[in-house]
Amino acid sequence: MFRFGCYIADLHNQIEKLGQEQRKIESKNDKTYYRGKRYSIDVIQQFKDSIGHLIALNGLLSTTENYITSTVFAGMGETQDAYQSVIFEFNVDSRMTNLIRPYANINGRSACQDEEEVLFFMGFVWKIESMKKIGTNDWYIVLQSCTDYDPDLITYIEQARCHCTYITVGNILQELGDHTSATNFYQRMLLNETLSDETRVNFYFNMAALAEDQGRYFDAVNYLIQAKNLIKSTVSENNEVLAQPKPLFADNIVPSQLNLFNNMARAYMKAGKYPSAKKCFEDALQQNGSDIQRATVLNNYGLLEYTCRNIQQAEKYFQQAVELAKNDACGPEFKRNLDIVSKHIPKDTETTDAERKSEQTC
DSSP states (O other): OTTTHHHHHHHHHHHHHHHHHHHHHOOOSEEEEEEEEEEEHHHHHHHHHTTTSEEEOOSOEEEESOHHHHHHHHTTTOOBTTEEEEEEEEEEETTTGGGTOOEEEOTTTSSOGGGOEEEEOTTOEEEEEEEEEEETTEEEEEEEEOOOOOHHHHHHHHHHHHHHHHHHHHHHHHHTTOHHHHHHHHHHHTTOTTOOHHHHHHHHHHHHHHHHHTTOHHHHHHHHHHHHHHHHHHHHHHHTTTTSOOOEETTOOOOOHHHHHHHHHHHHHHTTOHHHHHHHHHHHHTSOOOHHHHHHHHHHHHHHHHHTTOHHHHHHHHHHHHHHTTTSTTHHHHHHHHHHHHTTSOSSSOOOHHHHHHHOOO
């Protein structure tokens, strides 16, 4: 943060100046922009729970005036593990947004001038108006820029500033694909003794994701264990302030114990440590969580059992996942896994204990 501070300040000034120049010659006050991105099921559930509430998207918010461009970045129609595609529609009232953060069309200054890019500075505050499913794994979320300068909005903005202070730079580096610099930044920030447990959990969680992407599965597990040790105190702190709805910081959602055990299991599974993966999946299922979170764990557990050739056990977990996710966008994906496994189970003859034992390899 200290090394990049001058660049961030300069970028803020450039966006502010450019935006002011553009709005002097614009005839239309209301503008619509789009953004496409993949999110995990946990984050999508957070969006669902926050309809009608305020949201602050940490980091620089890159949008486009071209809807088709946003669908490319969202990966519409594709599947990728537990991630789903989201298209955001941002509706902006240009007369009021200068109360919050600067933004500008940077198409003439961007390296990719065919994207019609509009860049919003960090911590812009929005209200989620609606959210609907437009495909098997695709979502469409409508957001409105905040126009009421009221005490609640001031509180949300201040909270957004606090989160941006520590997390934004690491997230930007992570999104740019500079995993080494992102990890180094997180590790450096963890030396700060004033960090809250919530922020530390997010750092460890992000470091685990980076390690998993780089194939450092045991490092990922170690980071998740450190995050897990901090979760209990974080949860108890959050329970004390439920009277006031808190804004959703989409890049700063504290993972639950269930999520941490699930991710540990996935890392062990990729490392080929199947017994450890099974133990973590079992631990995950002992935690509290929503139906879709439990369905995701069961689906992953089914994939592990299928890898181990425990076909009947895999079918059992896939069936449970399908039942829990029948009303969710993940349902069809889990159903496909169930159908594939079911084809490998003979229906006309009873499997003997000896045959069943010979199938199990881990």
